[in-house]
Amino acid sequence: MSSQQATPQRTSPMALFNDRTKSYINVCAPMVRYSKLPFRELIRNYKVDLAYTPMILAKEFKNSGVARDSDFTTNRSDTSLIIQFASNDGVELLRAVEFVVGYVDGIDINCGCPQKWAINEGIGVHLMENPETVRDMIRTIKGGGLNIPISIKIRIHNDLRKTVDFTKRAESIGLDFIAIHGRTRRQKSTSPVNIPAIKLCKESLNIPIIANGDIFSLTDAEKLYESTKCDGVMSARGLLKNPALFAGFESTPWECIRKFVELSLNYGTNHFIFHHHLMYMFEDVMSNAERKTFNTLTSIPAIVDHLEEHYGLDL
Known part of the structure; x- marks a missing residue:
């Protein structure tokens, strides 16, 4: 967390929601590995109003300075920003939140991660069956005197009455806003989003x-x-493929790719994340043969040289 820069000139998500000049706000979803500082800085140039960090384990963040330095980096322009924590313990969550007050604009509790390891740990979508645990965490943060908006990101239940009850309980103890992924815990990303379910909650x-x-x-x-x-309307996979989608671009503009390369070099993004970001952005441009060649590039300098030679990258 040494590269963080706190500033009083931050943008509250509540101010965004209250901005009557906008019908809705554009939101970047929390994405494991991907919604880190370089990507967040990139998409803010393309009409993203609110961005989430990747999911961070509150227990590890609280206990380890190494985890804090590796999991969370921000700067003065990184606003409005929501840090997403995974936890099932209110006190543990509060201790983690105390480290980031002044550096973020809101706290989100992940109630939607469907991965088996998260369910086994009693976090993520497991919390959708434990509304009292979620209420306890919200109550603890609200009672901690931190004066920071808190939200939850959820999936829906098969029985939508449970979803409405779950969200109304959270609202009753002071939850500030909710992000709703319109699929159940067992639905794949290829399943249609349940738009009526989101509308019902609204x-x-x-x-x-x-x-x-x-x-x-x-x-x-x-x-x-x-x-x-x-x-608000939130995108994950869409923004990975086209970080400029909210600005109305039908595919990733070349200037967007060039800017991402520049930011990644400036911030020292690791090879794995850098490579995969570019694979998403070039998804509709590269042939299968080009993808095979691109996948053999084992370092960031090699990738940059490849982009310069074959795509005219000019930094």
Whole structure:
């Protein structure tokens, strides 16, 4: 966390939701490995209003300075920013949050990660069956005197009455907003998003709702807003493929790729993340043969040289 820079000139997500000049806000989802500082800085140039960090384990973050330095980096321009924690213990979560007050604009509790390891740890989507645990964590943060917005990111239940009850319970103890991924814990990303479920939650609650799922273009975002009237629209896979989608670009503009390479070099992004980001961005450009060649590049300098030689990259 040594590279963080706290600043009083931050943008509260609540101010974004209250901005009457916008029908809805554009949101970058928390993405494991990918929604880190260089990518967040990139997408803010393309009309992203609110961005989430990747999911961070609150227990490890609280206990380890090494974890804090590796998991969370920010700067003065990285706002509005939500840090997402995974936890099932209110006190543990509060101790983790205390490290980032002043550096973020909100706290999110992950209630939607469907991976087996997370379920086995009693975090992520496991919490969807434990509303009292979620309420306890919200209550603990709200009672901690930190004065910071708190949200949860959830999936839906098969029985939507449970989802409405879950969200209303969280709202009743002071939750500030909710992001809703319109799939159940067992549905794959290829399953259609349940738009009526998100709309039902929006109509049942009095706090801002962010709708998440299947946003790959500005048209998709506008349609989801029109169908749900939610306060924000969140993209994950769509932004990985095209970081400029909210700015109306149908595919990743070359300047966006060039800027990402520049930011990655400046921030020392590791080879694995750098390589995979570019593979997403070039998904519709590279042939199968080109992908095979690209996958043999084992260092960032080799990738940069390849982009210079074959795509005219000019830094």
